[in-house]
Amino acid sequence: MPDQEEPHPATVLDDVVHQRVRLGILTVLSETHECRFATLRDELGLTDGNLNRHLRILEQAELLQVIKGYEGRRPCTWLRLTRRGRSALRAEVAALEQLVGRIRAATDRTDPGS
Template structure:
């Protein structure tokens, strides 16, 4: 195999994005301009520590931006998808769609 087109679609899956929680974070953030950490935690049914670990990895990869501040007197953390994160999610979804098409379950 010498061209990218010859590779199996799974070769396009990104190890950073493909993990279930990180894919969930990117998917949820793609639906909103910004999301509070606690809302994302509840939406994905995670613990604070588990979500924090995955958000840190995505932040280090430049896929998620983190903003800390206050909501009233309470500390709050907000997350948003970066352009790199949006592109990574699109690439991941395209790879998943290619896998589905290979198995006769492509999208219309």
């Protein structure tokens, strides 16, 4: 039986994670234990509504946790990456690294002078 090739790295990209804003959300959250909604919104230059829409998708996929509470008397929302979210982000980055490697190798083969 011939060896079966691994799937092309592009086929393993996760549509939930790979979307630009959601990838940004997961990346920012991976850099900290938890993050305030307003901080994340400002860091990524999003509107409240746009950020909320992406957070719902990530929360439904169990990639992040939304924690509601108060800072003093003011309502506040904190966001935290779940274990599943960290794993999904690592898998996405690994697939992207494989894609970059393939692109570099193809470029080296087709344009050896660069």
